[in-house]
Amino acid sequence: MSGLSDIPVLLEDNHLLGVVKPVNIPVQEDASGDPDMLTLLKNDLKIRHDKPGNVFLGLVHRLDRPVGGAMIFAKTSKAASRLSDAVRTHSIRKTYAAVTNGVPRQREGRLVHYLLKNERTNTVTAVSKGTAGAKEAILDYIVLADDGKRALVRVELHTGRSHQIRVQMSSIGCPLYGDQKYGAALTKPGEQIALWSVRLRFPHPITKESTLLISLPDPRMAPWSTWSDNVYKLLRDELEHGE
Numbered sequence: 702m703s704g705l706s707d708i709p710v711l712l713e714d715n716h717l718l719g720v721v722k723p724v725n726i727p728v729q730e731d732a733s734g735d736p737d738m739l740t741l742l743k744n745d746l747k748i749r750h751d752k753p754g755n756v757f758l759g760l761v762h763r764l765d766r767p768v769g770g771a772m773i774f775a776k777t778s779k780a781a782s783r784l785s786d787a788v789r790t791h792s793i794r795k796t797y798a799a800v801t802n803g804v805p806r807q808r809e810g811r812l813v814h815y816l817l818k819n820e821r822t823n824t825v826t827a828v829s830k831g832t833a834g835a836k837e838a839i840l841d842y843i844v845l846a847d848d849g850k851r852a853l854v855r856v857e858l859h860t861g862r863s864h865q866i867r868v869q870m871s872s873i874g875c876p877l878y879g880d881q882k883y884g885a886a887l888t889k890p891g892e893q894i895a896l897w898s899v900r901l902r903f904p905h906p907i908t909k910e911s912t913l914l915i916s917l918p919d920p921r922m923a924p925w926s927t928w929s930d931n932v933y934k935l936l937r938d939e940l941e942h943g944e
C-alpha cells in the first residue's frame with residue numbers, strides 16, 4: 702500500500718488532513734515494521750505537493766491498529782498544537798459504530814468504569830474505583846439494530862482511554878465482534894474486529910468553525926452486512942444532523 706489511492710481523503714486544506722484509516726494499519730511506526738499511517742501520508746504529501754526535505758504531519762489522536770475509520774492529522778505545527786489542546790479539553794467529539802456479540806439489556810445508556818492498563822501485556826482491565834493507577838472511562842451508547850444475537854451500536858466517547866470501548870462493552874457482557882483480546886470466547890480466529898470511527902466533530906484549529914468528518918464501515922463486509930442499507934442511511938443522517 703502506498704499513497705492516498707488506498708487511503709480515502711475526507712478533508713484537506715492548508716492546515717488539516719482528514720482521512721479514512723484502513724483496518725490493520727498502525728497509526729505510527731511500531732515494532733512490526735509494517736507500513737503506518739504517518740509514513741504513508743507524509744510520503745504522499747511529499748509527492749503530491751513536490752515538497753523538498755521532510756514533511757510535517759502531526760498525530761493528534763489515535764485509533765487501535767485493528768480499527769478503521771475517520772482520522773484527523775495536522776499539517777502545521779500551529780494546527781497540531783491547537784488540535785492537541787482540543788483533544789485534552791474534549792472539544793473533539795468522537796463517535797464510533799460497533800457490532801457486539803450479545804445485545805445490551807438496555808437499548809441505550811451511559812457506562813462508567815475505572816480502567817487500569819497493563820503496559821507489559823498491552824491489556825486493560827475494569828477495576829474498582831480508587832484502584833491505584835485506574836482512570837475513569839465514560840461513554841454513551843445506543844442500540845441502532847439487533848438480530849437477537851448481535852447488535853449494531855453507536856458509541857459517543859466522553860473520555861479517551863486505551864481500548865475503552867472494547868473493555869467497557871465487554872464488561873457489560875457484550876464484547877465486540879472479532880475482538881481477540883476482550884471477547885476471545887466468542888471470537889473465531891481471523892475475525893476482524895467490528896469497530897469503526899464514524900464521526901469526528903471539532904473546531905477548526907484556525908477558523909474555529911465546527912468541522913465534521915464522517916466515515917461509515919463497508920456494509921458489504923461481515924458483520925456490518927447483517928443490517929440493511931436503510932439502517933446505514935439512517936445512521937449517516939443522524940451523524941450529519943444530530944449532536
